[in-house]
Every structure is written in structure tokens, then in C-alpha cells.
Amino acid sequence: MLGKTHALSGAMMFGVLAVPAAPVAHLSLPELALGTVVCAGAAMLPDIDHRESHVARTLGPLSRGLACAVAWVAGGHRRGVHSLVGVAVVALLAFLGAALRSGSTSWAVAGIALAAVLAGSGLLAGMAWPGDRRRGRRVYPERWHGPAAAGVFGVVALALAVGAAVDPHATGTGVLAVLLVLTLASAARVFHIRRWTRLRTEVDDLLPIPVTFVLLVGDTNLRVVPFAVVLGVIVHIAGDMATVGGCPLGWPWSLTARGPRAFRTNSPIERGPVTWACMVIFAVTVFWNSGIANAITRHG
Template identity: 45%
Template sequence: MMGRTHALSGLALFTAGTYPLHLPADQIAIGAVVCAGAAVLPDIDHHGSNIARTFGPITRGFAWTIGKMSGGHRNGTHSALGVGLVAALVFLSSSVYTRDLITLQIGCGITAAMLVVGVLIGLLPTKGKGRRAYKERWHGFVSIIVCAMAATAIAVSCYRYGHQAGAFLVGGILVLVLAAAIRPLAIKGIWDDLAPIPIAFVALWYHVDLSVMPYAIVIGVVIHIVGDMITLGGCPIGWPWSQTMFGPKWFKTGSRIERRIVAPILVAVLGLGVVVHVYPELSDRARTFRASSLQR
């Protein structure tokens, strides 16, 4: 799918899907925006994607590195293992920032579950294993070493600096997902890229409740993968154990089906989600107003 469709899918599905949870209004708003950005996040494996162009050479270089480590576009970042690694990072960051051990335990559980899913799907008997995970075998070993070094650096930083390290990680993640959410709006100038920085700073400075953020990010990444699975390319859910591209593969990315059928459906879902969240509040206010009017 195209970037704006991914963002719209995250925004719409989170807004509508969280209705049974009865979350506070601020958590719904924060989660919906974060989920919209996270629904674009897996495309950070391509240096030409919208999210890679957000902060110029910085994000382009980061995207190039992620692309090499994950084996190219629609490879590692579009797999169950990729979801697990994202969950480990965002839940660890949130746990250190909020000093909440339960958040860390939930993140570990999601990571373990995604690892099991990836291995099981990778072991499924298929006619072919698809393209190779890496062009050269040594690329895989280098990726493992880089990931191990990054994990060690994050763990040492969290152990040594505690809450400050958590705030730094949460702030960086928040800036990235907000930039990914805002960029599809195609705002003229540089405001779409710069806006996430002061927003994230204010959120951290005033201790805004960001407890919904790790959940919204993982949900957004999963929504992205499901969205790409229904396009012709599919996704290698069992990567790196299998590179078979799974999915119904109904239509081509950017096709008329996506623009004229999928996008309008998502807009309708978003509208429905807003209505079901807002209507009870408006109904309660209307009843209160009528009751006060009768008492007069």
C-alpha cells in the first residue's frame, strides 16, 4: 500500500477498534495519531520512502542501515520477528520511562509470541522459500552483531541513566512516529517535519500520559504488514527462516482499487469510529442540559 493509505488505515482501525475498551478521550487521540505513524513505520527499510525523507540525511542513512540489516524492502521489517523487535524496543523504552515493570513484562510476552509465530510459519512446508534473506551470508552475521551491540548500548544506558534514558528513547520514538503520521498530509514547507519535535518535547516536559504509545505502535506495525499482505507483493511473515511471501495479494500498490475502494472504506471506518466515541458523550451532555432546563 501507499504511505497515506497505511497512515489512514492505522488512524481508522485504531479509532474504531478501541471502542469496546472505553479508553479516555486523550488516550484515544494519542493512540490514533501514534498508530497512524506506526502504520507507516515498517517502510523505514527503504531509503526512498516518505518516512526516510523526513529528516534528510539522518533518516535516509538510518533507513539505508535498516534496509541492509533487514535484507531489503519488505523483508525483515515486514515479518513476525520484526514486530517482535519493535515491541521489545518500544515496551522497554516505555517501561523505563514510566518505571512500570508490568509494561516490560507485556512487551517481553509480545516479543516471545512473535518469535514463536515467526519460527512456526518459517517451518511451514511451502513450494518455495522465496528470495534469500540476504544477498550475502555475511550480511546476516553483521546484522546480528549490530543488533546485539545496539541492544547492549540501550540496556547499559537504561541501567545507568534510568528514567532519563527512557525519556530520551520515548522522545525519539515519538518524534519518528509523529513525523510519519504528519508527512502524508503534504504540508508545504518544513513544518510537517519540524512539528513533531516541539510536540514530543511538550509531551515529555508536561508528563503527558503516553502509556498507550507502545500498544499503538505495535498495532500500527501489524496493520501495515496486513495491508501489504493484501497487495500483490505479500509479506515474508516467517523471515528469516522462510522468505515465502504470504497474503491474499488482491491488488497492486497504488492501483484504482486502493484509491477508489480501500481508501473510501477506511474513511468510512474512521468516521464511524469517531461517531461511536463522540455520540455517548454528546448524548450525556444533551440529557444533562435537558434535565437542568426542566429544573428551572
């Protein structure tokens, strides 16, 4: 699926879920706007496991280096990050970051969550080799690769646990900052704002950094961010499942590509009916959520 289709479907799904959620959670218009943009960006986030993807190209060597590291740990493109394990890791990072930042969660919870990650990484180390042996496919190309990847995973989790113990607010803010910069940069990149420096840096690559800074330093309510990030990642995986390649949801235990696998990336079906359907539904939800629909009904 193309980056812009992913972004559009992410924005659409946030709008759809906000129809019942906004009145219950009393979401304000700025929160709805922030959630839409973050969800659109997060709907491109899982392709951080591909070095040529939108998200990997946003911050030059920094994001490309991150993409290479993620691909190495996740066993390649459309593997670990495009699975239920990938969703769980992103959900843990997003909600843990938000909880640590707000100080609403004691660190016992944070510690237990991180211990779960550590245990999970140990589980991965044990399970990752030799993968789907019956079909002659492997989770990792080499025998040492699985345990080494689980080790990297464990070191990152340990660093987060130490950070959470020493300075929960700073650690939570740092985790949210990384997620926000990557998702906002991905969302902005869809619009291809022209480059403005000789450093081959696009305006949209740098813009998310001051925006994220303002969001984190200011008084903005960011409670919608973790939900939008996780929803975006789920929408991305669902979108890839609809394309011919499918997604290995059961990674690392199963490498079978799941999903309806109905059309090819950039096919006339994706550029035509799929894009148009997403646009129409998105427009309806924007209309509805911004209260115009209610106002019109009231004033009849």
C-alpha cells in the same frame, strides 16, 4: 500500499479497537487523539526499510541514514521489518521504552527482555544463512552479511541494556522520543504542509520535534503510545499483505510472501473502495469514541 492509505487504515484500526477498549481503560479524549495520530504514523513506520519512503524522508540525512541501516540489517525492503520478527522488535522497543521511562518495571525485566533480544540476534545469525535455499532466494546477499547484521543488532541491544542499567528513565525517554518523532513526522507528512525555509525542510518534518519534547517533558499520560505504535506496525504489515507483493511473515526462516495479495499499490481498488471503506469506518469510530453517539442516545 500508498503511505496515506497506510496512515488512514492505522487511524481507523485504532478507532475500531478503542470502541471496546476506551471504556475499559478509561481513555480520555486527549489520549484517544494521541493514540489515533501515533497509530496513523506508526502505520507508515515499517517502510523505514526503504530509503525513499515517507518516514525515511522526514528528517533528511538522519532518517535516511537510519533507513539505510535498517534496510541493511533487515535484508532489504519488505523483508525483516515486514515480518513477525519485525513486529516483536518494535513491540519490545516500545513497551520497554515506556516501562523504563515510568520506572514501573524493575530492571530485571528489562535485562531479561534485552537478553532475549541478544539471544534472538544470535539465533538470526545462525538461521539467516542461507535462507530459503530451495527456492534459490537468500535472506542476505553475502555469507558474512547475516552474522554482521546480527552483530549490529546485538550491539544496539547491549547499548540499550547498559543505558537501562545506568539511567532507566533517560533511556526509556530516548527510545520513546525516537519512536514518537518518527511516527508523528510520518503522520504529519501525509498532509504535505508547504516548506518554509530554504533548507528544503518541510514544516511537518520539524514540527514533531517540539511536539515530542512537550509530550515527554510535560505531564501527558503516554500509556497509549506503545499500544498505538505496535498496532500501527501490525496494520501496515496487514495492508502490505493485501497488496500483490505480500509480506514474508516468517522471515528469516521463510521468505514466502504471505497474504491475500488482492490488489496493486495505487490501483483503482486501493484509491476507491479500500480508501472509502477506511474513511467511513474511521468517521464512525470518531463519532462513537468522542461520546457523541452516547450523548445522543442518552438525550434520545
